[in-house]
Amino acid sequence: MSRLSRENFLITGFVCIFFGAFLSVANLGSFAVTIGTFGIVFFITGMSMSRHVGLTPDAVAAWQPEAEPLPDAGRFMFRVDVTLDEPISSSILCGPCGHVEVRQGKKPSSYTCTECDRLLWEEE
Numbered sequence: 001m002s003r004l005s006r007e008n009f010l011i012t013g014f015v016c017i018f019f020g021a022f023l024s025v026a027n028l029g030s031f032a033v034t035i036g037t038f039g040i041v042f043f044i045t046g047m048s049m050s051r052h053v054g055l056t057p058d059a060v061a062a063w064q065p066e067a068e069p070l071p072d073a074g075r076f077m078f079r080v081d082v083t084l085d086e087p088i089s090s091s092i093l094c095g096p097c098g099h100v101e102v103r104q105g106k107k108p109s110s111y112t113c114t115e116c117d118r119l120l121w122e123e124e
Contacts, residue, residue, distance in 0.1 A: 006049040013043025061087075064102055070095030078120040080107050094120060 020036025077095035099115035110122040
């Protein structure tokens, strides 16, 4: 199960225990016992679930955006993703044609798409 499910079980368990305690103060014993018992079960279930750590370093290094065209927003769009950890690489998604190119190193100062020959950007 995911991390979200684990957190949901823990929060639900805590809330049920909390409401069970309030119901016991209000002399509603059967409701308090039922809700409190379910709260303890939910809390123990949440604590016994394993933590979801996330993606492996290999999966993070191999990630790249999906090759799909981007919608026009007054002019053509593009997307550049640069990794923060070594080895630094840049993935460039051309919005008009949907072509993805991965280059080693930081974002280049200018880029022309190799598929549709459009100049996506040029820094001064």
